[in-house]
Amino acid sequence: MSLRIDRRFFLSALAAAPILPGSLFHTAAHAQAGDPLPSWNEGRTKDSILAFVAAVTREGSQSFVPARERIATFDNDGTLWVEQPMYVQLAFALDRVKALAAQHPEWTSKQPFKAALEGDLRTLAASGERGMVELIMATHASMTTAEFEKVVGDWLATARHPRFDRPYTSLVYQPMLELLAYLRANDFKTFIVSGGGIEFMRPWTERVYGVPPEQVVGSSIKTRFQMRDGRPELFRLPEINFVDDKAGKPVGINEHIGRRPIAAFGNSDGDLEMLQWTTLAGDRRRFALIVHHTDAEREYAYDRHSHFGRLDVALDAANANGWTVADMKKDWKQIFPTDAGPLGTGARAIK
Amino acid sequence: MSLRIDRRFFLSALAAAPILPGSLFHTAAHAQAGDPLPSWNEGRTKDSILAFVAAVTREGSQSFVPARERIATFDNDGTLWVEQPMYVQLAFALDRVKALAAQHPEWTSKQPFKAALEGDLRTLAASGERGMVELIMATHASMTTAEFEKVVGDWLATARHPRFDRPYTSLVYQPMLELLAYLRANDFKTFIVSGGGIEFMRPWTERVYGVPPEQVVGSSIKTRFQMRDGRPELFRLPEINFVDDKAGKPVGINEHIGRRPIAAFGNSDGDLEMLQWTTLAGDRRRFALIVHHTDAEREYAYDRHSHFGRLDVALDAANANGWTVADMKKDWKQIFPTDAGPLGTGARAIK
Secondary structure: OOOOOOHHHHHOOOOOOOOOOOOHHHHHHHHHHOOOOEEOOOHHHHHHHHHHHHHHHHHOOOOOOOOOEEEEEOOEEOOOOOOOOOHHHHHHHHHHHHHHHHHHHHHOOOHHHHHHHHOOOOHHHHOOHHHHHHHHHHOOOEEHHHHHHHHHHHHHHHHHOOOOOHHHHHHHHHHHHHHHHHHHHHEEEEEEEEEEEEOOOOOHHHHHOOOOOOHHEEEEEEEEEEEEOEEEEEEEEEEEOOOOOOOOOHHHHHHHHHOOEEEEEEEOOHHHHHHHHHHHHOOOOEEEEEEOOOOOOOEEOOOOOOOOOOHHHHHHHHHHHEEEEEEEEHHHHOOOOOOOOOOOOOOOOOO | OOOOOOHHHHOOOOOOOOOOOHHHHHHHHHHHHHHOOOOOOOHHHHHHHHHHHHHHHHHOOOOOOOOOHHHEEEEEEEEOOOOOOOOOOHHHHHHHHHHHHHHOOHHHHOOOOHHHHHHHHHHHOOOOHHHHHHHHHHHOOOOOHHHHHHHHHHHHHHOOOOOOOOHHHOEEOOOHHHHHHHHHHHHOOEEEEEEEEEEHHHHHHHHHEEEOHEEEEEEEEEEEEEEEEEEEEEEEEEEEOOOOOHHHHHHHHHHOOOOOOOOOEEEHHHHHHHHHHHOOOOHHHHHHHHEEOOOOOOEEOOOOOOOOOOOHHHHHHHHOOEEEEEEEEEEEEOOOOOOOOOOOOOOOOOO
């Protein structure tokens, strides 16, 4: 499959409902009593995290950082949840095209919709940026924020990952849930900074990650305020507002947070500039970590040649800048939470 | 003077330094022990605030709102600090034109800069939207965010209000400082949602209001990420990004916060849509308050015909929708904090 789809296209949303059977991040919080990172194997990676947190929280030390400045930013796709075999939001868009097809008979002969309906990802990819924007606008816009929230919520409640046969929101990484909880226990404020749609993430990030909507930064489409029958609403316009990817991530961080993070976590070239912005100011101790997907058996193995979540330039930059690289296969004792239902074909390696 | 300058033009910024001799919001916090709102006179206005907070914090009651959903948004100019005789940020822009004039000899004969240099506000206003944008772009852009932060910080450290002879950041409203502290003491998260420049406010809002940078929403210009000599920086472009005023306020609230506030505070028609968005969803108990400037003696008296902070449509809407209107003269025992130096000509009424 040669689906070369740039992160620039996965924009906006709002999903509503309780997605998970249980709240996963509570599981992580329970682990805090003893080892705060029980799903991380002992070794240099885990040590680098613990050493950084110890350093910035040690009052009176040179490396101490006041609690209000302890900002940590996390990419989402591939850093906190699965992004293979395609971005979850793309799977949503493709399903949405199918759901809307009856109202759009012209789609059976019009690209890129024809390709989306036929599952022809090669042709879809060939439709390029313009095709992708058409697809997103047709599936993500021209409704109110409340309506979109419901659409996304309904989809997430029933959609299943093709390999693991689990709801997407349960395919989050247990070690990262523990890391989020560990940082918060040390008075960090944790933010998501994702190329994904801000309104596609917000409704479930608090329940799943413990990250409230106001701490989610993402790509967005424009909205328009209007009064309808005496009720105020925001209408989603088929127009890109902001692409929170690559060089857009520092811009989004500055716009939403207004402080430079002291720690950042990513997994792909889309996170390069966020990690640079976070760590290279030259003023104080800071931390960056890249999740390297090396485990085809338990999850996926990909880096320099992947269509989604390509990790190439940022992997070289990690070596040059002393960023920590977490080797999923070696560093993670467990990939997914155990309490969220069957992993289905989890043992079957699909590359 | 007929300066009709739309809020749409006052964009962006970052100021740095400790502005105030003492941290004013601590003063407010100290008052919490007894009456949480000591600078508010007894009466219907104060009662309406106390009753709302009691209702949403009463566990088990129908009106109870969980702490994480207790979002309160505050306009800044005219709601938290003085906006007469002109927006503080406009005073900054005019001073900035003077400071930069030596590098721009052409400005002595080019509008709107000539008018700005000559203090000719009438001609300045006549230059319209285009003139205002030129002025803002010439004074707020084409430098890094760090450089702009320093420029704003230096200005705020020395600039004085023409009537009160105090630093602008000490001309904040004591009753509103108490209100911010009171809401936070009741587990509200307080946000600023201002038409003013987001980076003009962020560096001092935490110290002055207790509102951290990540809880400030405002207008902005675009920035570009770049690496220079191995250091990452954000460069401010002469291009408007977002205007957080009027119908832009609900859009900014949704983009930055992602939850609908349960309480909102404003003082002008620029806040109308924010108050509508906050209160008219029809789902639960919500609160809106408008600060009505009625005190020419201690501050200013203006509403339907003011060039800055016009309050006309929103005043009618307050009556129609049951929003609380705070009458500054009647409801506020004290206007400014007492511990921030001389009020200068505070007793002289200027209309």
